[in-house]
Each structure stands twice: as structure tokens, then as C-alpha cells.
Amino acid sequence: MTTDPTTQQAAEIPSELLAEIEEVITHYPVSKRSASLPLLHLWQRQFGFIDDSGVEWIAAKLGLESINILELVTFYPWFRREAAGRTIIRVCRTLACAMAGSYEVREKFCEAAGIDADQDHHGFGHAPPTSHDGKFSVEFVECLASCGSAPVCLINDDLYENVTPDEIPTLVQNFAAIPAQA
Amino acid sequence: MVSLIPQPHAKERRVIFGNISQPNWAPDIDTYLASGGYEALKKALGMKPEDVVGAVKAANLRGRGGAGFPCGVKWSFIKRDDGKPHYIVVNGDESEPGTFKDRYILHNDPHQLVEGLLIAAWANNVNLAYIYIRCEFPHAAKIVWNAIKEAKARGFVGRDICGSGFDCEIYVHQGAGAYICGEETSLLESLEGKRPYPRIKPPYFPAVLGLYMSPTIVNNVETLCHVKHIINLGPEEYAKMGTPGDGGTRTMCVSGDVVKPGYYELPCGAVTLGELIFDLCGGLKPGRKLKAVIPGGSSAKVLRADEVYKVKSKGPDGEMVEKEIKMLDVVMDAASLAAIGTMVGSGGVMVLDDSRSMVWALNNLNQFYAHESCGQCTPCREGSLWMSKMTTRMLAGQGAAQDPATLKNVADNIAGRTVCAFGEACAWPTQSFLAKFPEEFAGAAVPN
Numbered sequence: 001m002t003t004d005p006t007t008q009q010a011a012e013i014p015s016e017l018l019a020e021i022e023e024v025i026t027h028y029p030v031s032k033r034s035a036s037l038p039l040l041h042l043w044q045r046q047f048g049f050i051d052d053s054g055v056e057w058i059a060a061k062l063g064l065e066s067i068n069i070l071e072l073v074t075f076y077p078w079f080r081r082e083a084a085g086r087t088i089i090r091v092c093r094t095l096a097c098a099m100a101g102s103y104e105v106r107e108k109f110c111e112a113a114g115i116d117a118d119q120d121h122h123g124f125g126h127a128p129p130t131s132h133d134g135k136f137s138v139e140f141v142e143c144l145a146s147c148g149s150a151p152v153c154l155i156n157d158d159l160y161e162n163v164t165p166d167e168i169p170t171l172v173q174n175f176a177a178i179p180a181q182a
Numbered sequence: 183m184v185s186l187i188p189q190p191h192a193k194e195r196r197v198i199f200g201n202i203s204q205p206n207w208a209p210d211i212d213t214y215l216a217s218g219g220y221e222a223l224k225k226a227l228g229m230k231p232e233d234v235v236g237a238v239k240a241a242n243l244r245g246r247g248g249a250g251f252p253c254g255v256k257w258s259f260i261k262r263d264d265g266k267p268h269y270i271v272v273n274g275d276e277s278e279p280g281t282f283k284d285r286y287i288l289h290n291d292p293h294q295l296v297e298g299l300l301i302a303a304w305a306n307n308v309n310l311a312y313i314y315i316r317c318e319f320p321h322a323a324k325i326v327w328n329a330i331k332e333a334k335a336r337g338f339v340g341r342d343i344c345g346s347g348f349d350c351e352i353y354v355h356q357g358a359g360a361y362i363c364g365e366e367t368s369l370l371e372s373l374e375g376k377r378p379y380p381r382i383k384p385p386y387f388p389a390v391l392g393l394y395m396s397p398t399i400v401n402n403v404e405t406l407c408h409v410k411h412i413i414n415l416g417p418e419e420y421a422k423m424g425t426p427g428d429g430g431t432r433t434m435c436v437s438g439d440v441v442k443p444g445y446y447e448l449p450c451g452a453v454t455l456g457e458l459i460f461d462l463c464g465g466l467k468p469g470r471k472l473k474a475v476i477p478g479g480s481s482a483k484v485l486r487a488d489e490v491y492k493v494k495s496k497g498p499d500g501e502m503v504e505k506e507i508k509m510l511d512v513v514m515d516a517a518s519l520a521a522i523g524t525m526v527g528s529g530g531v532m533v534l535d536d537s538r539s540m541v542w543a544l545n546n547l548n549q550f551y552a553h554e555s556c557g558q559c560t561p562c563r564e565g566s567l568w569m570s571k572m573t574t575r576m577l578a579g580q581g582a583a584q585d586p587a588t589l590k591n592v593a594d595n596i597a598g599r600t601v602c603a604f605g606e607a608c609a610w611p612t613q614s615f616l617a618k619f620p621e622e623f624a625g626a627a628v629p630n
């Protein structure tokens with residue numbers, strides 16, 4: 001595996017993250033391998049994405065081969081191997097939301113965030129389409145299990161329901177004002 | 183972050199959503215205890231485990247995750263004294279398009295789930311359980327984890343639960359954005375930290391070779407919540423709310439072209455499809471006519487508004503008689519929907535009015551399945567993508583006259599030929615849309 005020369009996440013693990021990692025491994029007394037997903041989640045939350053050093057570190061921590069971790073990163077849509085925007089907007093694409101206008105909603109979000117709406121948005125480890133200033137990523141995701149209040153989107157951790165195209169520019173402006181994390 | 187819970191309609195019976203519907207309801211343990219929380223657990227701990235299983239059987243509870251398997255029967259596959267570890271994994275992956283009930287339970291009434299889970303753990307001799315929650319519910323994962331810690335602090339989780347000598351630990355496990363992880367064997371692979379390729383059955387029935395190759399119960403979030411009420415009400419009372427083969431209440435999630443979409447908790451079989459749409463959901467938007475309904479999550483076979491079904495049932499003198507039933511008069515319970523060739527599934531009812539193109543709607547679903555196939559079996563991996571490409575080109579006016587026939591052929595060659603039921607789930611929409619709306623597909627297949 002080649003290591004991206006620009007990042008060396010494994011060299012910068014803060015002690016709080018290490019403590020969280022140790023704690024979460026105890027949730028799986030039968031098999032440490034079960035901690036793969038939780039560790040990947042913690043890693044991505046800390047560093048924003050998972051680089052080769054992260055894959056190798058997690059594998060070593062759980063007594064696995066790197067491929068055992070890499071094959072998860074490339075399978076699950078949630079994980080990525082490159083940085084995404086500070087604010088990630090995930091618009092539901094599936095039937096109830098599409099009927100309620102989610103294609104327009106995604107386009108409006110792209111427009112307001114300065115993202116080319118024609119970019120391909122599918123995963124396999126890639127970051128979703130991201131604005132040049134690094135503030136936003138916008139992507140389609142499949143049913144978010146809130147079809148009764150369609151169209152919906154997740155902005156970072158929060159669900160927004162019955163989203164209307166009109167409110168999107170203001171929403172995006174509010175998130176644009178969030179400063180970069182130190 | 184989760185929208186307000188509307189007031190119940192007169193036809194509703196809020197059992198699972200009973201707590202959540204109370205004014206000033208909060209997900210903390212004190213609120214839960216004040217409304218009789220954990221009393222069912224105490225009662226169950228005073229019963230023999232086999233009697234708890236018997237009660238769930240007698241209650242006619244069917245799984246609410248989609249397959250509708252009788253819950254008590256599933257539990258009776260576990261041999262409590264075989265000396266092996268047993269596990270329960272709660273399926274909180276809720277990703278079947280059209281389904282949105284577990285979301286509200288997980289966010290608003292986590293202790294109800296924890297209590298139901300603990301009763302199930304006692305019944306099946308389980309000392310370690312996981313609650314698998316899709317990662318798109320990050321708040322729910324925190325809320326449920328917090329509930330587990332609260333319950334542990336009060337002696338309901340962990341060692342020697344309520345002084346019974348019974349131990350059970352519960353942990354939350356988060357998914358990572360893949361629909362297939364809702365399929366129970368994929369869920370287990372995911373929980374084991376592997377690529378979540380579904381396992382082949384036989385031999386890998388979870389109750390035999392489940393998590394870590396030990397006997398495992400996988401139940402949906404709502405299913406386990408019902409268990410609490412079976413213990414509280416007693417199996418007879420509980421069963422009486424529903425129909426003979428389908429006890430209790432079921433949460434119907436209605437979305438699409440109705441005036442009041444949302445969830446409605448109804449005694450099983452209490453309403454017809456027409457009552458659900460026109461009475462509870464306020465009907466269609468002004469000037470619109472009903473076109474189609476997908477009754478049980480996106481995989482359920484579509485119903486056409488002007489269809490009349492011939493259904494056989496037992497007449498008053500015990501003879502089998504054939505009756506004609508209009509689509510809107512179909513009763514919303516497991517047996518009635520099965521009798522007309524579809525399913526109650528996960529309870530997700532998607533309503534389409536006459537402004538919708540069925541080719542467009544099917545293409546939306548085909549894109550979903552093409553994106554979510556895990557890729558393990560050739561018919562599903564290739565077929566789901568092929569179907570999606572065909573409906574996409576039909577929509578773009580680039581279809582060919584033979585496309586509907588090819589589409590059917592591809593779907594027919596997926597169903598029944600794959601490792602997991604995703605094969606059927608992705609074939610059924612195409613098969614049923616084509617069979618019921620042939621004129622739209624024929625029209626779209628003509629190149630322009």
C-alpha cells in the first residue's frame with residue numbers, strides 16, 4: 001500500500017482519541033475485529049478521512065491485515081480516503097423525497113455552496129463533491145428513513161425535514177459562517 | 183431534531199407510540215420509570231423463560247422488520263441450555279425506502295427498546311446483546327447509549343439484573359451507510375467487522391450459526407418494543423388487538439402524495455387501504471386521483487388503483503369462497519396483503535397519484551437497488567445495474583421496443599437465484615410495475 005505523503009494521521013493520535021479507542025474495544029469481548037467499524041468512525045471523526053496510515057494503524061491495533069480494514073473503507077459509503085468539506089450536506093435521493101423535489105433541493109444546495117452539480121457523487125472511498133473553499137460537500141444519499149417529512153437532508157449530524165428550495169441559500173450561508181476548526 | 187409527534191387519529195391505538203405521544207415526554211429514565219417503565223421486565227424475570235417465549239408465540243407477534251416471521255417461533259429455535267453463548271442483535275438499520283418508524287422509537291423512547299430487549303434476552307438466555315443503528319442516526323446512537331448507561335446505573339442492565347441473578351450487557355454498534363446491512367446475516371458480518379456480504383441460508387440461519395457462529399436472534403426495533411406490551415397486557419389481550427395471524431398493533435408509515443403523511447399506529451387489520459389513505463391521511467392533494475400504492479416498503483409489489491383481486495376465503499359454512507376485492511378495500515394486515523400478491527413488509531406505504539410516471543418511479547427505485555447491491559452474486563450485481571440503466575434510458579427517450587421484455591427477463595433471472603432476499607427485493611418492483619402498468623412502459627420504450 002502506498003502512503004499519501006501529505007498526511008500521516010497515525011503520527012498524530014491525541015490521547016483522548018486513544019482512550020476512546022481503548023474503551024470501545026472493550027465493547028467486543030468476543031472478537032476485537034468487531035471494533036473495526038467503530039474505530040473507523042472515530043478515526044474519520046478525528047481526521048476527517050482515513051489515510052493509509054490510519055488503515056494500517058487500525059489493522060495493527062486489532063491484530064488484522066491492512067486489507068481487512070481497507071476493504072471496509074472501500075465498501076461502506078460513509079467512509080472516505082480524502083478530505084471532504086467542513087459541512088457535509090447529504091440530500092435524500094430516494095422515491096418519497098424525489099417526489100417531493102429532492103433533485104431540485106440537491107441542485108440548489110450545490111449552487112449555493114459553489115459546487116458543480118454535474119459532478120459524479122459516488123463513493124468507493126472518494127470524498128463527495130466539495131467546494132473549492134473546502135467549506136461544503138454536497139451529495140445524494142439513499143433513503144434517510146424520514147419519508148413522511150420529505151424532502152429531507154442531513155447537514156452534518158442534524159436532520160432537516162420538509163426542506164424547501166427557498167430556504168437553502170440562507171441555510172448554506174449560516175453554515176458558511178462556521179469557522180475552520182483549530 | 184425529530185419532528186413533532188402528531189395527535190393520534192381515532193382509529194389509532196398507540197401502544198408503541200404511547201409514551202412518545204404524551205405531552206412533555208422525554209427519553210430519560212426518570213420519565214420512563216414514572217410511566218411504568220421496567221415493570222414488564224420485572225414481571226418477565228419472575229416468569230420462566232420458556233413461558234415468556236410461549237407468551238410471545240401466543241400473542242401472534244410477527245416481525246416488524248420486513249419478513250414478518252412469527253417472533254415466538256423464531257425464539258423457540260434457540261435451545262436455551264445448549265451450553266453455547268447466545269446473542270441478540272437488534273436491527274436498527276431502518277433503510278427500506280418508505281419506512282420511518284424505528285427512527286422515532288430510537289430517538290424518543292430508547293428505554294422501551296432496552297426493556298423489550300432485556301425481556302428477549304431473559305427468554306433466550308442471552309448475556310450479550312448489540313443494538314445496530316444506522317450511522318445516519320448519530321443522535322439516536324447517543325440517546326440509546328445513554329439510555330443503556332442510565333439503565334445500568336439503576337440495575338436493569340449488567341450484572342444480577344433486578345436481583346434475579348441474570349446478567350446482560352448491551353452495546354450500541356453503528357453502521358456505515360449500506361442498506362444491505364439491514365439484511366440479518368449481512369448485519370452480523372458487519373458486526374463482526376467484515377465486509378457485510380450476506381451469508382447463505384442454509385446453513386447460516388442466525389438462530390443456528392449467527393454472531394460469532396453462535397445461536398443469535400435478530401429482531402427489528404419495533405418488534406422488540408412489542409414484547410414489552412405482550413408481557414404487560416398478557417398475550418390474549420395483546421393478540422386480540424390484531425387479527426388471528428397478526429397480533430397487536432403495527433406502525434404504518436405513509437409517504438408520498440397524501441395530505442397528511444406520517445406514521446399511524448393501528449391495530450393489525452383495523453383499517454383498509456382506502457381508510458388509511460382517505461380517512462387517516464386526509465386523502466390526496468386537491469384535484470388528484472390515486473394511481474398506485476407500494477404497501478410495505480419499496481420492495482413490496484406495487485398495487486394499481488383500479489385493480490380488482492379475486493381472493494379465496496372461508497365462507498360462513500366453512501366452504502372456500504372466492505370474493506372480488508377492490509384495491510382500496512384491501513385490509514392492511516399480513517394475510518390480506520399476502521393474499522393479493524404483495525406484503526405488509528416493513529409497514530412503509532408509498533402513495534402515488536396520477537401526476538406520477540411509473541417509469542420515473544421505477545427508475546428511482548432501480549437506482550436505489552443498483553447502488554445498494556452488495557455485489558456478491560452476479561444476477562443481483564449485474565441485473566440491478568442493468569435494470570437501472572434500462573429504465574434510465576427509457577426515461578431519456580432512448581428506449582427500444584424490446585426493453586420492457588428485456589427488463590422483465592432480467593428481473594425474472596434475479597429473483598430466486600441469489601444469496602439473500604435482496605434479489606427478490608430488487609426484482610419485485612420491476613416485475614410488478616411492468617405487469618401492472620404495461621402501457622406506460624410500452625409507451626416509454628418507443629425511441630423518440
Ligand SMILES: Cc1cc2nc3c(=O)[nH]c(=O)nc-3n(C[C@H](O)[C@H](O)[C@H](O)COP(=O)(O)O)c2cc1C
Binds near residue numbers: 248362401
Ligand atoms: C435487503 C434487506 C434489507 C433489510 N433491511 C432491514 C432493515 O433495515 N431493518 C429491519 O429491521 N429489517 C430489515 N430486513 C429484514 C431482516 O433481514 C430481518 O428479517 C429482520 O431484521 C428480523 O427482525 P423481525 O423478525 O423482528 O422483523 C431486511 C431484509 C433484507 C433482505
Ligand code: SF4
Binds near residue numbers: 560601602603
Ligand atoms: S442478492 Fe444482492 S445484496 Fe444479496 S448477497 Fe447477492 S449480491 Fe448481495
Ligand code: FES
Binds near residue numbers: 142145146148279
Ligand atoms: S425517501 Fe427520503 S427519507 Fe425515505
